[in-house]
Amino acid sequence: MGAIYKKEMRAYFTTPVGYIFLAAMLLISAAVFSYTTLQQATWNTRTYFMAMVFVFVVLVPVLTMKSFSEERRTKTEQMLLTSPVGLPSLVLAKYFAAMTMMAGVLALTAVYYIPFYAHAEPETAILFGDIIALLLVGSAFIAVGLLISSLTENQMTACVLTIVVILVFLVASFGNAYIDVYAVRAVLGWISVFSRFGNFMNGIFDIGATLYYLSITAVAIFLTVRVYEKRRWG
Amino acid sequence: MGKTEMTGRQNIDLSPEAKETAEKSEYMIEVENLVRRFGDKYAVDDISFKVKKGEVVGFLGPNGAGKSTTINVITGFLSSTSGVVRVAGHDVLEEASAAKKMIGYLPEQPPLYIDMTVDEYLNFTYELKNCTYNRKKHLDEICSVTKIADVRGRLIKNLSKGYRQRVGIAQALVGNPPLIILDEPTVGLDPKQIIEVRSLIRALGENHTVLLSTHILSEVQTVCDRIIIINKGKIIADEEKEDIVRVAEEGRTYLAKICGPTREVTNLLRSRQGVLRVERQSERDGEAYTYIIESEPGVDIRKNLFFALAQNNWALVGLEPVGENLEEVFIRLVDRADNRKQSRKERKSVIDNSDLGARN
Numbered sequence: 001m002g003a004i005y006k007k008e009m010r011a012y013f014t015t016p017v018g019y020i021f022l023a024a025m026l027l028i029s030a031a032v033f034s035y036t037t038l039q040q041a042t043w044n045t046r047t048y049f050m051a052m053v054f055v056f057v058v059l060v061p062v063l064t065m066k067s068f069s070e071e072r073r074t075k076t077e078q079m080l081l082t083s084p085v086g087l088p089s090l091v092l093a094k095y096f097a098a099m100t101m102m103a104g105v106l107a108l109t110a111v112y113y114i115p116f117y118a119h120a121e122p123e124t125a126i127l128f129g130d131i132i133a134l135l136l137v138g139s140a141f142i143a144v145g146l147l148i149s150s151l152t153e154n155q156m157t158a159c160v161l162t163i164v165v166i167l168v169f170l171v172a173s174f175g176n177a178y179i180d181v182y183a184v185r186a187v188l189g190w191i192s193v194f195s196r197f198g199n200f201m202n203g204i205f206d207i208g209a210t211l212y213y214l215s216i217t218a219v220a221i222f223l224t225v226r227v228y229e230k231r232r233w234g
Numbered sequence: 235m236g237k238t239e240m241t242g243r244q245n246i247d248l249s250p251e252a253k254e255t256a257e258k259s260e261y262m263i264e265v266e267n268l269v270r271r272f273g274d275k276y277a278v279d280d281i282s283f284k285v286k287k288g289e290v291v292g293f294l295g296p297n298g299a300g301k302s303t304t305i306n307v308i309t310g311f312l313s314s315t316s317g318v319v320r321v322a323g324h325d326v327l328e329e330a331s332a333a334k335k336m337i338g339y340l341p342e343q344p345p346l347y348i349d350m351t352v353d354e355y356l357n358f359t360y361e362l363k364n365c366t367y368n369r370k371k372h373l374d375e376i377c378s379v380t381k382i383a384d385v386r387g388r389l390i391k392n393l394s395k396g397y398r399q400r401v402g403i404a405q406a407l408v409g410n411p412p413l414i415i416l417d418e419p420t421v422g423l424d425p426k427q428i429i430e431v432r433s434l435i436r437a438l439g440e441n442h443t444v445l446l447s448t449h450i451l452s453e454v455q456t457v458c459d460r461i462i463i464i465n466k467g468k469i470i471a472d473e474e475k476e477d478i479v480r481v482a483e484e485g486r487t488y489l490a491k492i493c494g495p496t497r498e499v500t501n502l503l504r505s506r507q508g509v510l511r512v513e514r515q516s517e518r519d520g521e522a523y524t525y526i527i528e529s530e531p532g533v534d535i536r537k538n539l540f541f542a543l544a545q546n547n548w549a550l551v552g553l554e555p556v557g558e559n560l561e562e563v564f565i566r567l568v569d570r571a572d573n574r575k576q577s578r579k580e581r582k583s584v585i586d587n588s589d590l591g592a593r594n
Contacts, residue, residue, distance in 0.1 A: 003361030007347070014349050079345035079405070082309040083362045084331045233313045234272055 001089035004080065008067070008097030018101065021062045025105045028055050033112045043122050046201045049130045053197060056134075056141055057170060061162040063098045064145030065155045068224070073153045081228070091224045095146060095217075102138040106131055126203040133200035136213035137193060141166050143220035150227045169193045169216075259323035262287045262336075262413050262443040263308060268317035270303050277303040279467035280317070285460075287412070290439035292454025292475075293447040295464040296568070301447040302342055304464070305417050308445075309339045321413060335363070338411040338442075342418050344402030348391035352382060352401055355390060356408060363409040373408070380404040380434060396427035403434065414438055415445045420453060432457055465568050486529055486555050490539070491522040494548030500525070506542060508533035522551045 012018030029052060036047040071077040080090055110131075116122045144165055149158040173192035176185045189195050193213075199206035263285040270278040278300040285291050295301050306312040308319055310326050310333065319326045324333040347355055356373050365372065377383040380400045385393060390401060399419060406414055416435065420428045435457050438444055446457060454461050455475065463471040492499050496514055503512040508530045515524040529535045536553060543550045 003358055003364075006361070007358050010354070011347075011349065074345070074348070075341060075343045076345040076347055078306075078309075078311055078339075078341040079359075080362070082311050082334055082337065082339050084334045084364060085362060086331070232311070234270075234315075 001085060001093045004085065004090060004093035005097050008094055009100065011066075012063075012097070012101060017062060017066065021059060021101060022105055022108075024062070025055070025059055026108060028059075029109050030112065033109070038115065043116050043120050045122075045127065045130065049134060049201060050197070052134055053137055053170065053194065056138055057163055057166050060102075060138065060141040060145050060166065061159040063101055064142055064149050064162060065159040066149070067094045067098070067146055068150040069152050069155045069158045073155075081232075087225045087228050088221075091146065091150075091221055091228075095143060095221055098142045098146070099135075099139060102142065103135060106135060106138075123203065129203065129205050130200055132205075133197060133209075136210060137197065140169075140193065140213045140216040140220070143217040143224075144169070147220040147224045147227070150224045166193075259320070260286060261320075262289070262322055263445065264318070264320040265304070265308070266318045268304065268307060268319060269315045270300075270307055270312065271315040276467050278307070278314075281464065281467070281469045283462055283469060283472055285443060285445060287443055289460055290435075290444045290458045291446065292458035292461045293445055293464065294449065294451065294454055294461055295447075296449055299449075299464045300467040301449075301464060302417055305339075305415055305445070305447055309337055309415060310334050311341075335409070336411055336413050338406035338409070338414045340402045340406045340414075340416045340419055342421070344398055345405070346390045346398060346401060349389065351387055351389055352377075352393070352404075353386045355401065356386075356404060359405045359408040365409045367410070372410070376404050376407045379407065379437070381430070396423050396430070399423060399427070399431060400434070403431070407438075411442075413443045413445070415447075417447045418449070419446070420448070420450065463567055471567050488527045488529070488536070489552070489554050490525045490527055490550065491519050491552035492525060492543060492548055492550055493521040493523075494543070494546065496523055498546075499523070499543075499548055502542060502546065502548075503527060503539070506535060506538055508535045508538070519552070522549075 012021070032051045032055070033045075033048050036051065037043060037045060068077070071080065081087075113122065113127060141162075145158075145162045148162045148165060149155070152158050152161070169191065170193050172188045173185075173195040176188055179185050179188070193216075196206065196209035196212055199209060261284045263283075265284070266282050268278055268281050269276065281300075281304065293301055293304070303312065307314050308321065308326065310330050313327065321333040322336045324336065326333045347358070350358065353373075356376070357369070360369055360373065374383075377386060380403050382397060382400050382404055385397055385401075390398065393401065403416070403419065406416070419435065420431050423431060432453065435444060435446060439457070439459075444458075446454065448454060458475060460474055461471070462469060500512055500514055503509055503525065509527060510530055511526075511528040513526045515526065517524045527535070527539070539553075540550055
């Protein structure tokens with residue numbers, strides 16, 4: 001597992017993928033951050049964190065689109081799958097590599113809060129909670145991205161599909177105001193990644209939401225393993 | 235089952251090392267009634283074979299015969315629909331990890347990460363296989379065996395096809411697995427590279443068990459001890475190389491150089507027993523003309539020809555067999571297997587019909 005993790009990390013930085021992800025992420029988040037807080041003369045980060053979830057929709061696929069599809073296209077997966085490393089380790093190694101990129105970039109964005117602390121007294125706990133919430137959302141998206149990447153040989157297909165699927169997850173509850181049937185509203189609300197994000201923004205560490213994001217991660221990783229097993233059994 | 239019991243009993247008197255070997259079974263690969271289906275198409279249809287330790291086996295068949303599928307099942311990349319596969323005594327399903335550790339595998343398309351340097355790639359392989367050798371020494375050895383020491387610092391994407399293939403073989407050798415499986419290792423190489431790769435495989439055969447899949451027959455001829463021929467998912471021949479070559483010798487064609495009047499020589503040759511066809515070539519070697527002589531299967535006409543020509547004072551200055559290669563054998567074996575199947579089917583339908591007749 002360690003070997004594949006290291007290989008993935010190296011692949012991020014020996015190809016443009018890692019740099020594109022880091023650069024785009026930092027550029028967009030910095031712009032959004034300064035627009036929503038500094039220029040609005042507020043240290044309320046609510047809008048910023050909400051916006052970041054949408055930034056993930058476009059940037060998480062950058063991390064995951066290649067991970068399995070490219071191995072499949074270049075047949076390097078034969079080497080991984082015939083090595084003594086088990087399938088779960090293989091999938092987890094790729095998941096952790098993408099998570100490392102995600103955590104790394106979120107750590108870098110910590111620089112943004114320096115002016116806050118210089119001029120005011122923001123609630124550190126809320127900031128932390130929000131960053132962890134972002135990480136959880138990122139984790140769910142990454143796992144879904146990996147799953148989709150394992151389904152196709154073409155990384156562009158993987159990318160577009162991932163964006164669509166994540167977006168559906170995200171905005172599932174947006175139409176709820178116009179839906180009369182409670183059951184439908186409940187289901188859409190349950191699916192929606194976004195509706196669960198709210199509590200974190202209000203400074204509440206939502207255990208239910210945390211479990212929800214972790215469940216999506218676990219299910220998607222499990223399904224990715226199953227996809228490979230299925231292909232093996234034909 | 236019986237065999238396991240037997241080995242179990244033998245173990246009592248064996249030294250610890252011998253015991254270990256006996257436990258692992260004397261066969262490196264055991265394939266029993268392997269079936270692999272894709273949808274309703276049988277890629278591999280009930281094949282069985284065993285490969286002893288130290289054997290170099292050629293796995294031969296036309297494209298799409300089921301070679302790669304069989305290999306993929308052995309290496310654990312695919313699962314079998316039914317049947318058992320054991321590598322060094324380890325079932326590839328139940329003890330997947332132990333079985334995989336025994337195998338160094340070069341797939342049809344070398345699994346290379348082209349953005350890595352050769353060194354990075356081999357180090358990755360080393361870690362992937364969880365090796366515990368002295369890393370530097372082990373990799374140095376492999377690089378010198380596969381002759382890639384001079385390109386270790388280069389990116390794989392900048393390497394020629396021949397080098398890439400050798401990096402692929404190097405990858406298979408990492409961890410020193412006792413069984414090396416190579417799937418069409420010489421496809422797409424130029425003649426010089428083919429010779430190099432073949433001599434490398436021969437060298438590997440000295441202390442590894444090798445399973446080499448190919449559709450080029452001269453390859454197994456130069457490299458392997460034993461040949462398994464597979465066609466349409468079934469094994470149609472599993473014999474020592476010599477036996478297969480013997481099949482090739484039935485019905486042979488010779489290239490003869492004979493000095494003498496062309497018309498009379500041709501007539502004489504045609505009149506000999508066992509000669510099927512004589513054809514004079516326009517090519518001339520000094521006084522001698524070249525003739526192509528085809529003999530009936532299983533008849534050696536050479537002695538007979540020599541004396542007949544000598545009686546007429548026509549000198550036979552050269553006689554060599556042509557086309558003594560496995561291509562023809564192969565086609566013949568495939569045809570033979572097809573015919574057999576055909577006749578079996580016909581026989582069966584006759585029986586079915588007579589059954590019907592009896593019942594009526």
